[in-house]
Amino acid sequence: MTLTPTPMINYLGYLFDGAHWHLGGDSSIPDRLLQHLAYTLVAVVLSALIALPIGLLIGHTNRGAFLAIGLGNLGRSLPTFGLVLLLVTEFGVYQWPVIVALVVLAVPPILVQTYAGIRSVDRSAVDAAIGMGMRPAQVLFKAELPMAMPLIIGGLRSALLQVTATATIAAYASFGGLGRLLIDGLSRNEYDQIFAGAVMVAVLAICLDYLSAGIERLVVSPGVREPRVRRGLLRRPRASRPATTGTT
């Protein structure tokens, strides 16, 4: 373990080298960024398409709750890195095993939070909805879903974070994306490349998180939002965005 502090300037070389910022080369930072974004979004959208309907169904009918919670726990304890490498080793170094691994990792948080969201809905509001003459589908989409939005969006945001991070590591399996910088840098001991990769990935993750927070504000009705902890007023925080395995 070396303890000689290396001057900061060494780390910034890669980041500030103009050659690395050209779009169009395969190994430029913007390209990697776009690759990373693409994988992330594809995986999240796919898992949402799978997990949202199932979560809604389980929540609405309250059957199969055991499945939802069990899957959630299972998903949390599954080592993300291991799963990616497992699928790639088994099926080859293609893109689809990695996407599958990402989807498998993203489904549990979305599923669990969607289920929890629907269950958390005020029962008397649902009773009122039925009593007023809404049909079952209307009750689901006009009443339950909007009320469950905070938790559902929370699940989507967790999944987004999860996938962004796992996509980083997938670079180890010769995947593209920003993780490439980290992996290559690590194998060649090029600190500046490592640093560039780390900074870019961190910035991407943080930006995506803030963006999704913005989308949350747009989509979730002001009447259902979490009350802010105000000065002099201690409010019970509602079920807030959960941490799942978080980032990998």
Add this chain to the structure above:
Amino acid sequence: MITYLQNNYPEVLSDLRQHVWLSLVPVLIGALLALPVGFLAVRRRSLYQPIVNLGGIIYSVPSLALFAVIPAVLGTGIVSPLNVVVGLSLYTFALLTRTVADALISVQGQATQAAFAMGFRPLRQLFGVELPMALPVLFAGLRVATVANISLVSVGALIGTGGLGNLFTGGFQLGFVEPIVVGIVLSMALAALCDVGLVLALRAMTPWTRTGARA
């Protein structure tokens, strides 16, 4: 799978051992740091939002990035277990600070007001009244943090200290799934064990929750 295990028992065991302490030590450190900071976030409510935001930012950063940058900040070599420990401690800290703060806020109510009126000093009230009541919520956060850490340690394999993660990278490089599966199973088993352990520990520490509610 079994044959692999039989043939490579010593390596697997040492990986497992490394994995255990690499995942559990940060939980301890993170928790210990999170207690005072979380308490502070509740005491000075103006600090709550900034602290929670900071935690959120730390938590968003992908682990590999964190592991890779810590050497630059701390001056440790890249290939050092300290990176993983520091990185995971930071994560745990970021996660649990919010848990502690929210848990303390959620137990504010009649019991704490009564304690205050009876003459408990703040610190005594914290340890004697609020924390015990907040234990269920705290442990829920602890369980999440622990399981998350166990999963994240394997990423450390990319910087040379990965516990069971070494089985993943090794398997990938050699093209064998067996070590990877063994690693996954062991990792999940460890997570399940810790989870159950925490649940039992919570039960032991909160005897009042064990008595059934009156009908």
Add this chain to the structure above:
Amino acid sequence: MITFDAVTKEFPGGSVAVDHLSLELPTGQITVFVGPSGCGKTTSLRMINRTIEPTSGTISIDGEDVTTQDAALLRRKIGYVIQNAGLFPHRTIADNIATVPLLNGVDKKQARQEAVELLTRVGLDESMARRYPSQLSGGQQQRVGVARALAADPPVMLMDEPFSAVDPIVRDDLQKEFLRLQSEIGKTIAFVTHDIDEAIKLGDNVAVLREGGHLAQLGTPQELLDHPADQFVADFVGRDRGFRALSFMTAADLETEPVTAYVDRQHDVRLVLDGDGRPAGWSVGGSPDLHALPATFTADDSLRLVTDLAITSPAGAAVRVDPDGVADGVVAHEAVARHLTSLRQGG
């Protein structure tokens, strides 16, 4: 008119919530279902709009069996108010109120406009239209719930313990407002409560249900108080039956003493009037400090009010005023007792 014809509800497992219930809820009146827990009052209510389906028997609204209609469309024609209001937290107050009209396809702008008008009808300010339920108090939310039920102008309304979840002062306000509203709109209302006082206060007819879903008595509040059908009803109505009955008796026939008798009194308690002849207070023992009158009564008020005022006054007497507030008579509590005696003797 809502008709129950031998309606029974048996739940899987054998428990009978409602047992061959037959009664009529007259059009334009408030019928209150009241009884202890487990008497089937809420179940009966919910069978009207089919949120619970009867096991046997028929419920008809104006002659039409409710089971012959599409359940969802049936419910849109029935106002539904429940205990915790059940407002949609994700919609503004206006959109909450406009729920059923919007379901029926009414134009959004028009529906919202009508919603705002309904707001004022239930005693809330127009500015609340764009707020969210979480910003309103319990009592306000309940009023919105009533407005929501009225939005599609249904002929029938179901109300399930609508005022139970608020504190007594708010409840009293809501009940008064509700009676005022009903006097304007005249809906056929089925009302459920566990509170006998509320039933007597609000109901035109009261149906007392016994545990197991049997009808113990159906009648006006007066009938319940004067002639309870059996011991159960008598016990349920409670010990204050006699006192409560005073609420239904008018003070119009009470003999009053002239005001001067109390103004010119030489001994301890005197009535002091202001320049216009309105009562200002009681003066005790010649002291310049006055005991304020908690209230005065008019000839339209009930004997219950008069008795209460008389008992709590330092002079043992209540002051009657005319429509301008000028004192025109005083009644001592002995006079009330004499009046009751004469009533009992048929005089």
